[in-house]
Amino acid sequence: MGKRAESFINSFNRLEKFLKEELKAPANMGFAEVVRRLSRQRNSPVAVYENDLLQMAQLRNAIVHEKIAEDFVIAEPNEWALKRMTEIQQAIMEPEKVLPRFRKHVTGFEKNIPVQDIFAKIAEKHYSQFPIYNRGQFLGLITVQGIGFWAAQECADGHLDVTKKTAQDILANPLKTPNYRFCHENTSIAEVEKWFRELQPLEAVLITKNGESDGTLLGIIRPRDLRFEH
Template structure:
């Protein structure tokens, strides 16, 4: 009887040990799977034509280009260190010197999902967009500026984009039309202001584009030494569609807050 009890205790504790090893292995495997997916995504973001780029190099380069990576940079770097400990300091096939906690596994999986399914560009766009036609009286536009504080207005002729009307363009037109210290606004329309506007660099993106596309568009304009005034988001990215949202360079700072919200609630 005593021997039976001893055997039962032995198999009980051996079973607990085996279960712990299985749980440990599951956490490690989930962590490594998410890590490898993140590594591949980082490479895609910065070196799409290359495959064998060290994790740290890809992470550092992606940080400069994408706010999602920049915001999560510290934890992503620590994931790299933990992964190295798991892989390079393994004592035997079924035992790891370091074991990721459940919270760590869940966190790396959340960030992995965020990198692969990033927020849409629309998530930081100003919505709805106030637009006017070329025949809209200037007085109406000035009242909107006074009431809402808007500074940019896409102007359309029927359904096609004609240009961006700005406070600067209005000020320039007013300066050029002062007569005896006064300016008449009678019969002045949006098209009159557009004729005095400088050529604004405006790009279009579809509603399905992500913030990666948004940042990439701004980055490309910067590399071309062109100031990008705004990105207008339409259904398919066409200039012949009414805008769903509009993004300026000032809106890019919202990306970090969007990322924080999603990373905390995914």
């Protein structure tokens, strides 16, 4: 067996043992069934890698069960497969959390902030997300994209007057689907990646200690932070 095949099998075996212990699976349960059951569990990092894991299992089977001789196997994993197997193993067994990587100061704004001030923040500080509150109670998230949609509706007659408009006016015309989601500080980055893939139009994930909307903001994740684009 070549070095890549040996490294691949060692990484696969460590992950298989870990997953079976997580599920408390009987010894005779197959790897594919373990993966499928864990993928159905809420917030399981396995769900993110389910398809890859099932493909890796096929490669493992080819290496282990289709050997022509002791030192010769039909399927020798390439560098990509070995690297991917190692990445998945580490991501599941030691998943990176949203903090500290995405910890940052996030400014919240009261609902009565004038739209003109929001425009000024965009121009001066390049803000693109505006969490809006009413005395500590979270009301919604205004984004540059959302402002664009609102402005288009407001100037249907060719004129846009924002002199008396506030953030509350923008929130009065919300998107049909919330454009934000909250997560707690121990949420895995893999789970957030899954949200950006599957939940549309998700424009930001807001981090609080317990994932509650009225908690202190500890950070924010945007699609571009994870190289996702709508």
